[in-house]
Amino acid sequence: MADNRTMAQMLQAPIEGYEDAIVVPPINANNFKLKQTLINLVQGNQFTGKQDPHNHLRFFNKVTSTFRHPEVLNTSIKLLLFPFSLEGEARTWLDKEPPRSILTWDDLVSKFINQFFPPSKTTYLRNEITTFYQKPKETFNEAWERFKGLLCQCPHHGFSELHQLDTFYNSLNTNDQDALDSAAGGNFLDKNLVMV
Template sequence: MKPTLLNLIQNNQFAGLDYEDPYLHLHTFIELCGTVKIHQVPEEVIRMKLFPFSLLGKAKLWLNALPHQSLTRWSDIEIKLLARFFLLAKINQAKSEIVTFSQKQDELLSEAWERYKSLLRRCPSHGFDDLTQVNIFLGG
């Protein structure tokens, strides 16, 4: 593994603090891992091997406390990390921000749309279908 990649990953570590966004961490981590291609090694294996280096503090303690062999696929890591660090209060807050979205005064429609899409990306588990998302945006 290239030391440069390991440095990039360690410069973007997730500690599990309240203000940190685990979705953003996963997105950044996947992006960084995507820069590495090893002949006949699946991307999932690369992610699984590098993921522990992307954590510190209570997030690292959480990972180390999981039962051995409880994370056998990349999706296991994603599901368990989000279940632990993207709490119900954060989900409810994010959903509230989506539902109460409104275009700001002097904000271009394209800027409002990008800001709205950003809210949706911050909470992939919002549960709003495409039609509802469009209706919320148009109502705001």
């Protein structure tokens, strides 16, 4: 089939193919409108690709949970607002996703986390947690805060609370292990773990 367009017509930019990656389900609610204050809140803490993506999602969920509409699913609101929460490298990532490739909030979270927290980072942090040791001259409190920080950096680490306590206890220097044993009224590891 011959193309009868002129050279000028062939060189024109296409007018289609500009659909977003995120597909927001149709909203049939009367008088539904995103409030500018909510958009401003989301834009006040934009993710650039350099921060912790888990913290960004926690903040984003907290902000979006403040807005409810009886006829609109919260996941639809999140899908509408999420692009406003990105800038820089993160916005470029979303713009490069294939059109109509993100159909649900879970799709979006999965793609976002895998982009900005790849499996290699999970492996690295799980190894850091497993091989954690108290540094020389590091106090008990400093070691505990650093250990908790590693756990927070990788909330999907998969280690049970018992494994975490065992790892931390065994990473301590002898003096801090003795102090913890004394505070526990005997060997810390021999105590029953009471979940509250």
